[in-house]
Amino acid sequence: MxxxxxxxxxxxxxxxxxxxxxxxxxxxxxxxxxxxxxxxxxxxxxxxxxxxxxxxxxxxxxxxxxxxxxxxxxxxxxxxxxxxxxxxxxxxxxxxxxxxxxxxxxxxxxxxxxxxxxxxxxxxxxxxxxxxxxxxxxxxxxxxxxxxxxxxxxxxxxxxxxGNAPLRPTAIAVPGDVSSAAFPIVAALLADGSEVELEKVGTNPTRTGVLDALRAMGADIDEEPVAGAGAEPMANLRVRGRAGRLRAVDLGPEYAPRTIDEYPALAMAAACADGVSRFRGVGELRVKESDRLEALRAGLVAAGVAARVDDDDLLIEGTPLPRGGVRIESSLDHRIAMAFLILGTACAEPIEVVGAGTIRTSWPEFGADMRRLGAAIDTGTAAP
Structure with missing residues (x-):
């Protein structure tokens, strides 16, 4: 080929x-x-x-x-x-x-x-x-x-x-990955007075559970569809952060198939929301790049956020200013690494992520791009 x-x-x-x-x-x-x-x-x-x-x-x-x-x-x-x-x-x-x-x-x-x-x-x-x-x-x-x-x-x-039917060549427009976009979206929501625009993000309805969940938490996210996107719909997203605006949410298991890769970012939003959030039926997180269910629970607790696992559910009690000030292992998982770097920007003390180089798997320029948006992520704790 x-x-x-x-x-x-x-x-x-x-x-x-x-x-x-x-x-x-x-x-x-x-x-x-x-x-x-x-x-x-x-x-x-x-x-x-x-x-x-x-x-x-x-x-x-x-x-x-x-x-x-x-x-x-x-x-x-x-x-x-x-x-x-x-x-x-x-x-x-x-x-x-x-x-x-x-x-x-x-x-x-x-x-x-x-x-x-x-x-x-x-x-x-x-x-x-x-x-x-x-x-x-x-x-x-x-x-x-x-x-x-x-x-x-x-x-x-x-x-x-x-089967066995000939395929024809075609042109494909690949939208921005909403799983990656979830991290700057949550970072913006946790920063009072912020406003961030993300261009041409994929808005396939089987992938937008994270946007629905964040809006249910009170997030201010505007969506402008991009014309002529083809088979995969996409939109420009404008996100505005307001301190203390997010509220807890109870997400049923029907969210899991369309949100499974975005739960690490959602967990960071829940960590700073008002009340106890519950993500139901997320057992599949155990067989991702790491045991994300345990990695999220342990990392949040270490950062001063009350969190526990109940069977296949993750419960998080939010606090307006998590303590932070800890070292958290990435578990060789790019999404765990990005999630806790994002949480660190909203904590009283910074969070250091060990093994954050794994972020190169999905977003090699994550550290530089987040700093360009104003996030306080040091090169020593972010992917090169």
Missing amino acids: EIRRTAPGAYRIHGRGIHGLAPPDGVLDCGNSGTAARLLAGVLAGHTFSAVLSGDASLRSRPMRRVIDPLMAMGAEFVTSRDGRIPITITGTDELLPLDWSSAVPSAQVKTCVLLAGLHASGTTTVVEPCPSRDHGERMLRGFGAAVSTAAVDGSLAVSVE
């Missing part, structure tokens, strides 16, 4: 079609990205060669069984290291079977993995989820001409794709 950079932030990709990839020369290193590992597994399952997927220490601790099981049911073969975790060796086939797969946990990564494998199967592949998860995969596949359909089934959502 040929990938060429044509301008800053712009790439031209010459694809090889269904079943068209060549065997890799070595191990495919996915770094810290669970998304890369799981989606690549779906693509590789439809090719007649073996490939090894690996990654960093954090990725090697994350579950892969949830994608291995459906891909094996379609005919791919796997050799795993332990408990179905990477490194894994995938041996695909050009005779993948179509599949009807019910996922117990709504997961966009699992769904998209199976749909990508389904492109290489003869027939219709369907994934059934208990509730809708993020739908970037379906939107992108439709843009390439894939026959993707959705249907309600007994209170669940079924997403199907027709």
